[in-house]
Amino acid sequence: MVAALALLGQVGGLGAIASMVFVATVTAVSLVIADRRAEVEQDAAASSALAPAAEAPPYSALINALPDPILVISALERDDLTGRRYIFANSAARELFRIEAGEGLLVSVMRDPQLLEAVDLALFEARDAEAVYETGGAQSRVLRAFVRPIGLALDGAHLALLSLRDETELRQVERTRVDFLANASHELRTPLASLAGFIETLRGHAKGDEGARERFLGIMQAQAERMNRLIDDLMSLSRIELHEHVAPSDRVDLCGVVADVVDAASPLAAERGVKLQVQPPSDAEALVIGARDQLVQVVQNLVDNALKYSSMGHVVTITIGTGQSAEACTAAIRLEASRLSLLTPDHSSDTYAFVRVRDQGPGIEREHLPRLTERFYRVEGQKSGERSGTGLGLAIVKHIINRHRGGLAVESVRGDGSIFTVYLPETAAGSGRPAQRRESVMEM
Numbered sequence: 001m002v003a004a005l006a007l008l009g010q011v012g013g014l015g016a017i018a019s020m021v022f023v024a025t026v027t028a029v030s031l032v033i034a035d036r037r038a039e040v041e042q043d044a045a046a047s048s049a050l051a052p053a054a055e056a057p058p059y060s061a062l063i064n065a066l067p068d069p070i071l072v073i074s075a076l077e078r079d080d081l082t083g084r085r086y087i088f089a090n091s092a093a094r095e096l097f098r099i100e101a102g103e104g105l106l107v108s109v110m111r112d113p114q115l116l117e118a119v120d121l122a123l124f125e126a127r128d129a130e131a132v133y134e135t136g137g138a139q140s141r142v143l144r145a146f147v148r149p150i151g152l153a154l155d156g157a158h159l160a161l162l163s164l165r166d167e168t169e170l171r172q173v174e175r176t177r178v179d180f181l182a183n184a185s186h187e188l189r190t191p192l193a194s195l196a197g198f199i200e201t202l203r204g205h206a207k208g209d210e211g212a213r214e215r216f217l218g219i220m221q222a223q224a225e226r227m228n229r230l231i232d233d234l235m236s237l238s239r240i241e242l243h244e245h246v247a248p249s250d251r252v253d254l255c256g257v258v259a260d261v262v263d264a265a266s267p268l269a270a271e272r273g274v275k276l277q278v279q280p281p282s283d284a285e286a287l288v289i290g291a292r293d294q295l296v297q298v299v300q301n302l303v304d305n306a307l308k309y310s311s312m313g314h315v316v317t318i319t320i321g322t323g324q325s326a327e328a329c330t331a332a333i334r335l336e337a338s339r340l341s342l343l344t345p346d347h348s349s350d351t352y353a354f355v356r357v358r359d360q361g362p363g364i365e366r367e368h369l370p371r372l373t374e375r376f377y378r379v380e381g382q383k384s385g386e387r388s389g390t391g392l393g394l395a396i397v398k399h400i401i402n403r404h405r406g407g408l409a410v411e412s413v414r415g416d417g418s419i420f421t422v423y424l425p426e427t428a429a430g431s432g433r434p435a436q437r438r439e440s441v442m443e444m
């Protein structure tokens with residue numbers, strides 16, 4: 001057993017480790033059973049394999065401490081369903097199956113037909129078997145069950161070892177990956193199909209039609225640009241994710257970031273008849289530790305959205321603030337609004353600097369708020385003008401802010417605009433260290 005565990009450290013790969021744990025456990029459980037036989041002979045009262053760890057033989061203690069649920073099952077006859085019993089359950093198994101007694105009827109703790117079938121294969125056909133077991137309920141977990149025969153007990157009962165491995169997270173990751181691929185291909189296929197259609201038309205019945213050609217080429221160009229944007233956003237997202245765990249190290253002034261974004265967005269704002277207004281902080285600057293290009297990308301996405309959903313005559317206000325607590329950054333601005341924190345910093349900082357983008361557009365219904373930062377999520381039926389987005393903007397924003405250990409909150413009133421607030425740990429001028437809280441409160 002010790003040798004087997006020592007080997008574990010040298011074997012690479014999860015599969016190999018899992019099967020080594022299994023082998024080690026089978027060996028240890030056999031020893032537990034042997035220990036137990038000796039106990040039975042000495043003292044019937046001491047036969048419980050669920051004895052407290054301090055009094056238990058070392059192998060029991062070892063198996064009890066394993067994070068994966070493990071049970072030993074015994075059965076005399078194939079036809080006798082009530083003869084299938086669990087005779088040992090480690091702590092994780094007792095928790096999973098809510099087992100209180102030291103041993104008992106197998107069907108009283110598990111009824112899943114696939115799992116019971118796998119157990120029978122190991123018990124009566126001496127074969128290794130696997131099954132997927134779902135716990136059900138509101139927080140259902142998915143576990144993979146491995147069952148192995150472990151020989152006969154003194155009374156001739158067949159014995160099997162059942163161990164379970166939690167695969168819930170693995171499945172979620174896999175589902176996210178599949179959804180992402182399906183969404184990305186769908187988003188690319190739409191403009192591609194439109195391009196192919198127009199090429200066919202231009203070669204066919206619109207061949208000699210000068211007017212149609214100009215019009216179609218314009219649409220084709222817009223579709224090609226959309227595909228370009230989509231690929232740029234996808235690449236950007238994967239680059240950001242790749243470096244998300246590496247904290248940025250430059251000192252960046254958010255006032256400069258906002259000024260750059262406003263300069264770049266001004267022509268589009270003028271074209272749409274929307275006024276861009278900046279409310280600077282009471283301090284001359286708002287310093288954070290960050291990656292400037294990424295922070296520009298964050299503010300650009302928020303301003304871009306605000307402009308996209310604004311109408312002629314609306315005002316988009318960008319407020320920069322300093323010296324605030326996280327609670328102050330996310331506090332209600334309009335009491336009647338729906339409000340949600342889309343990202344909360346996991347390490348709290350003393351003070352935060354924030355950039356808040358407020359528009360007078362249609363607002364976002366409460367039920368959409370939790371999904372805004374999902375990749376490709378767009379609110380159905382919203383008018384976004386001729387420049388419809390890819391639904392990746394806010395996903396990019398969230399990942400960048402996460403890298404900066406900051407937070408993101410949204411507040412919205414239907415018909416009366418949205419407010420997005422990004423807040424980032426602040427640095428005192430010239431220090432490179434987090435700043436002390438100041439009591440200046442910014443006006444909205």
Ligand SMILES: Nc1ncnc2c1ncn2[C@@H]1O[C@H](COP(=O)(O)OP(=O)(O)OP(=O)(O)O)[C@@H](O)[C@H]1O
Nearest residue numbers: 305306309377378379389390391392393394395418
């Ligand atoms: N200021 C806003 N007002 C109203 N709805 C908004 C606003 N900002 C975002 N939304 C909604 O959230 C959705 C997701 O926004 P996101 O920025 O991720 O995608 P997008 O703007 O559609 O595309 P992209 O940013 O990739 O060009 C938008 O499609 C829109 O429905």
Ligand SMILES: [Mg+2]
Nearest residue numbers: 305389393394
């Ligand atoms: Mg956007």
